[in-house]
Amino acid sequence: MPITDWPLDERPREKLLQRGAAALSDPELLAIFLRVGVTGMSAVDLARVLLIRFGSLNGLFAASRQDFGDVLGMGDAKYAQLQAVLEMARRALGEELQRGSALDSPTAVRNYLGLLLRNRPNEVFVALFLDSGHHLLATAELSHGTVNETRVYPRELAKKALAVNATAVIVAHNHPSGRTTPSTADITLTHQLRDGLNLLEIKLLDHFLVAGHQVISFAELGIFS
Structure with missing residues (x-):
């Protein structure tokens, strides 16, 4: 079932807006990043596949470009976006250390x-x-x-x-x-x-x-x- 057919309060994006990011599971957070799934899988299903494949969010962030691209529906565009998210997190923490x-x-x-x-x-x-x-x-x-x-x-x-x-x-x-x-x-x-x-x-x-x-x-x- 596509996410658009889910009840509003169960959709990851709506859930985040209503309850905050901390209320979401790892697959739900990753699904927001993915935005869409692939044939036969919702974005949340695809997120679960990625987390099982790489073991955790940390494992996913550390995945090589080739290993990431081997997953159905993933490619250079998504890999670049993922690395950009990771680098923004690093820089945000670095800025926190610069200020305090x-x-x-x-x-x-x-x-x-x-x-x-x-x-x-x-x-x-x-x-x-x-x-x-x-x-x-x-x-x-x-x-x-x-x-x-x-x-x-x-x-x-x-x-x-x-x-x-x-x-x-x-x-x-x-x-x-x-x-x-x-x-x-x-x-x-x-x-x-x-x-x-x-x-x-x-x-x-x-x-x-x-x-x-x-x-x-x-x-x-x-x-x-």
């Missing part, structure tokens, strides 16, 4: 890093450079590694921090395996980065690990003590 202190917005920091690093196939190491009020100045990807390793050099981090006149830094990397425990190498690197930045009177505020749906703070784990 990162220390006052821990949820925004976690969400921003999750969007940057979740579902990346290889380890990626990023840095957030902050001013004296802990507002975001710049974000940089410092290293791309293998499935389970990436190399980061303290000198490179310090060079980029000085280039943007940062007084504080937050770093983060992902574990594509989903392993939520920092490795010995992760902890050693954190101490090296902290000590190297301290020499320049730049403070390393935290190191985050993005693993699956979790964003883990090294500071909260006591690794900085």
Whole structure:
């Protein structure tokens, strides 16, 4: 049955307008993005197919252009729209960090890093450079590694921090395996980065690990003590 034949209060778009976006399920939200289904499937049915195929919304956002296009009814136009939605979300969170202190917005920091690093196939190491009020100045990807390793050099981090006149830094990397425990190498690197930045009177505020749906703070784990 096409969505136009559904009761008004069950149609995703009308439901969103009446009750807010939080009231919708993942398939319903995705159906609004898709707008139309394909022969034999409503937009909600097609949304369910996509979520089953890629496992979750995060999996869908991380899908390659080819894998996305392999689904009936999907193509370059929809892929471009999906990537644009994801990039707008990243930029909106980045603007939030520019306006307010990162220390006052821990949820925004976690969400921003999750969007940057979740579902990346290889380890990626990023840095957030902050001013004296802990507002975001710049974000940089410092290293791309293998499935389970990436190399980061303290000198490179310090060079980029000085280039943007940062007084504080937050770093983060992902574990594509989903392993939520920092490795010995992760902890050693954190101490090296902290000590190297301290020499320049730049403070390393935290190191985050993005693993699956979790964003883990090294500071909260006591690794900085």
